[in-house]
Amino acid sequence: MHRSCLAEGVPTIAGNSSISGLAFPDWAYKAESSPGSRQIQLWHFILELLQKEEFRHVIAWQQGEYGEFVIKDPDEVARLWGRRKCKPQMNYDKLSRALRYYYNKKILHKTKGKRFTYKFNLSKLIVVNCPLWEVRAMPAPNLFRPTLVPMGMQSKLLHSMLLTPWATVEQLAGQWALRGPPAASEDKKGSSSRIYPMETFGPPR
């Protein structure tokens, strides 16, 4: 019931897409404890900005290192974040504290020595936050092959999200091939999350 705070100039970009710029798909917003009141996560927002050319003067991918980005205008990024979260008093000091909490979560880390430069942790990000193309209500007596996964928009969104500098299909696949897919918790909540979408990115072989 409490959708927009600064309803004036802010055309509710959150939620589902429909805008050319595309917001994030459902899986990007962790359901968390309260289903229904899903809020935008900071790293989603960062990704959102990074993917739009109109913000390239504010925040942009760093060429060379995959997943590395530079905040060119910290004040502006903070302002935008504050607007999205309805926190007018947001500033880079506070925003960066939130980013620092990502260090332990392995979502981000700092690129030491480079000012305002951070780097996403690909493996954690991809595996933990997207690939729950959960097989809801699926008896699955036999192992289903990860090859199919009949999704349309989701893979497309994910792909466009990952299209930017970093992470090619080969790199992801390579990482997972070497280390193996990160341990799937067998009997956690009874949900099986050992489907990994790597096949969905590359051309079907």
Add this chain to the structure above:
DNA sequence: ATCGGAAGCT
């Protein structure tokens, strides 16, 4: 600028 503890908020 960057870090991380501590307390507070939802």
Add this chain to the structure above:
DNA sequence: AGCTTCCGAT
């Protein structure tokens, strides 16, 4: 849980 706010230390 995921920040937001504040702040002393490096």
